[in-house]
Amino acid sequence: MNIAILSRGEKLYSTQSLLKAGEARNHVMEVLDPDHCELSVEEGKPVLKFQGELVDDLHAVIPRIGASNTYFGSALVRHFEAMKVFTVVTADAIVQSRDKWTSFQILSQAGIPTPKTVLVHPINFEDQLKSFEGKPIIIKLLEGTHGQGVILAETYQNALATIETLHAAGVKFLLQEYIAESMGADIRAIVVDGVVVAAMKRQCKAGDFRSNLHRGGSSQEITLSSDEQTIALKTAKSLRLGVCGVDILQSERGPLVLEINSTPGLEGIETATGKNISKSIIGYIERNKR
Known part of the structure; x- marks a missing residue:
């Protein structure tokens, strides 16, 4: 089969591991950097080009879509789905x-x-915070990876100050129970x-x-x-x-x-x-x- 890994980092460990595993099973493997893919719909059909060349011979794709590229990356995966190419993770599941x-x-x-989790509302966030009864909590940005955008607030006052700062910056986030x-x-x-x-x-x-x-x-x-x-x-x-x-x-x-x-x-x-x-x-x- 012809299998493509959708990855911005051809030399990354995960990408190389997948390449080697596919080649070991005698598949034709390649890496497509989403940044070099062009998507279009022409005459009612999805068309995809990579570095200017038409892509129409793939049997499957393995998405390696980073958090910073969610929108275009998921759009690319959805394009492959429209082309009837099998994907190990669908666009909707990624989003x-x-x-x-x-x-x-x-x-x-x-x-x-799951731990108790609250979507913070800009009007009644103090009441939401009080529902944790002064215990340490985790504050999480809605999107984040590798532990980024995750804050431990050990007191009510620390949590309140952090929440007010995030609100002022227009950031969406969650409050989550800390499992000590x-x-x-x-x-x-x-x-x-x-x-x-x-x-x-x-x-x-x-x-x-x-x-x-x-x-x-x-x-x-x-x-x-x-x-x-x-x-x-x-x-x-x-x-x-x-x-x-x-x-x-x-x-x-x-x-x-x-x-x-x-x-x-x-x-x-x-x-x-x-x-x-x-x-x-x-x-x-x-x-x-x-």
Whole structure:
């Protein structure tokens, strides 16, 4: 098959891992940088060009769409869908998972447990803040990756000052319950085609509360409990994600979904677990393009 990876970074670990996995299965692999793609609709049909050349021979694409490129990246994926090209993650799933509030609304419809989360309203935000009863809270921008745009406010006054600043800047954000017993750790589970193919536990570095490996956190392979595995699979299904990373907190009331990533990085988890996730993604494509 002819398979393209939609990525701005051809030399990035995840892109190279996918290229090698596809080539090992004798597929013709290439990288398409979304910045060099031209989209049009001509005579009622989708037309796509890459660096001026018509693209009409692909069987599947693997989107690696960064948060800063969500709009055009999802538009590109939707264009491939209109061209009847199989994509491991759909455009709608990318958009829904990228917006934290939308994703939590979808999880709530599926009955998936999450930390208490509040979409802040500019009029009654003080009452919303008081509902956390003075406990430490997490303030999250609606869009953010690698732990960016996530603030721990340990007191009511700190939270109020931060909220007022964000409101003045016109930023949309959430308030979220801080799960102290997780002690700066979470679980990242990778789901591919309805199966958890790898899982690791991430621990924040000293002095931080964010477990992201990009921020200096550490990781180790973990075997999920039955409840953790169930919640990871239900999350992927509810957001209709063929491939995703599901971040889970271990709390006193059981596992809680913290976040969903439609373009999970592969380096940290492949290194920690020794699992070839890219091979699983290629296998997913092969099963759907027979």
